Amino acid sequence: MNTDYLVKRLGLFLLILWLASTVNFFLPRLGGQDPIRAQLGAQAAMGGASQVGMKDMIAEYDRRFGLDKPLLEQYLTYLGDTARLEFNFSMAAYPTKVVDIIWRSLPWTMTLLSVTTLLAWTIGTMLGALLTQPNTPRILHYVLPPILTLSAIPFFLLGLLLIYLLGFQLRWFPLAGGYDQGLLPALDPRVIANMVYHSILPALSIILASIGFWTLGMRGVMISTHGEDYLLFAEAKGLRGRTIFLRYAIRNALLPQLTALALALGNIVSGAVLVEVIFQYPGVGSLLYQAIRSSDFFMIQGVVFIVIVAIGFATLVLDLIYPALDPRISYTRR
């Protein structure tokens, strides 16, 4: 891979980070009145145990982002803070730092998202490829309509139905949470089994609702490869049907599917956030929900920024491994 492309692609990633933090900084200030300052004031006025801390926080906020400072200086301070992932204290859980809370939730979301996305992508892609083969078992064709219908339904709505059917009525799975109360999340086989057990329903709602998208996409690409010269040639060489299917047809059709994956990541995470909310899963989605309910601006900004960075990074990785999979794309200058 040539460095030109690498630099360009990294630049794009940094541009996304800069845009995200700039929007985070300017939007609250657009209305003239800073809603963050208003919320800090409201929190302090409510009083309570953390009131002294809130006073300190307001003083610190005013010192750094006070109205006496020129906007540019405030902006540069903010960019510097964001670069160090310094999102201030959580307004709702003072004196815990926003980053610390996010780091605690991030592994839950990342595990749930990566496992479900990989499974849905693999199952959907295989199903889509098989559907274009003439000797595919009849039963697979009956699976398609329900799978496609499910893909039209938002993830979280399917989750609500699964909670009711498999959780509430049949009592097969827990209704909410990431692990049993009383357990501490740790790397102990029993605890891990419990966490997996809790994650089955949220995972199922993401997988079932997204398989159809990949099936439809793969079927489309596979149909368009029918009759390509390289397939005819493989057939003329006398290769076995299975070899042609796996090594020739699927291998080439996988590339557009991978591009689609990179493009869909943003939508998948948007859907998964709501799934976490309805399952009260201890990831960043639930964190965002709690932060919105308590108007915890610093937490909202932190979660939004970290999620955008994470998805931007995942897209970057996919884009960088793409030339390794497709020798036709070398990203060298012509």
Next chain:
Amino acid sequence: MATTITQEQALSELPATGGRLSALATGAFRYMRRNPELLVGLCLLLALLAFVVIGHALVDLDKARPLSTRALQPPSSSLPFGSDKQGRNLLAVMIVGTPQTIEIGITAGVIGVTIGTVLALVSAFYRGAADVLIRGIVDIGLTIPGLMVLVTLAMNVRGGLSIPQMIAVVAVLAWLFPARVIRAQALSARERAYVAVARLSGMPRRVIIVREVLPNLMPYIVASLVGSVSAAVLASVGLEVLGLGSFDSVTIGMTLYWVIYYAAIINSWWWWWIPPIVIIIVLFTGLFLMAVGLDEFANPRLRRRA
């Protein structure tokens, strides 16, 4: 092969039957029979429309307000859908909320597709710096998780998003996908012979775009409108479920917010959550099937083998 012929017949009959409604209906019906997705999708959406229209005529819509009914009543003859914890008549809520939710989707979707189409045409026909800029914004914008951007916008609106504000927020990102899809089609359109002929005959570029290219892109624009409406409904419901909608608005998304807020599912208040879920499923399935059907109409080459 036989299907291709009927397709062409159906299409060629359509313009010829201009004034005669019955012949047009027959042609449409014949086309629909080969495109069951479009038919079923249309029927689902019409059923939703019928529910709303009949409901507006029969039900007292003031009962959609909180405290207008006894709270948490299961369905009965006087309260067919029961009531929620805050004393709303849920039948009235569904009848008021369904068109509100659809209105958010259609308005934001139309805004998105209009802006997207204009930018796509500018990008495809004027190229240069405008193209680089528009393509760059679309490419970056589509990889960013949209809900996160919308949350950032919404949290700066005090007191939750009213319905016009919700439309405005959702429309901010709604133009990205139409812009990409229509730009690709416009790029292929500009290489077609009819554009070359128009150019050679001395037609100005503006006029070519509006009078020649735009009508030819209409099938794609309509198809992407259906997708945009569905995406806009999804985004608005998502924001409302996260608690960013106005607590005064009566929409399907706000009903789902209250369902989750009061944990209606594990409290066995089944009449509260079944109607909004059914309405959302009917709406999304209807839009999805229409999108699939319209896609086939717009892109005959995509048609699957029988």
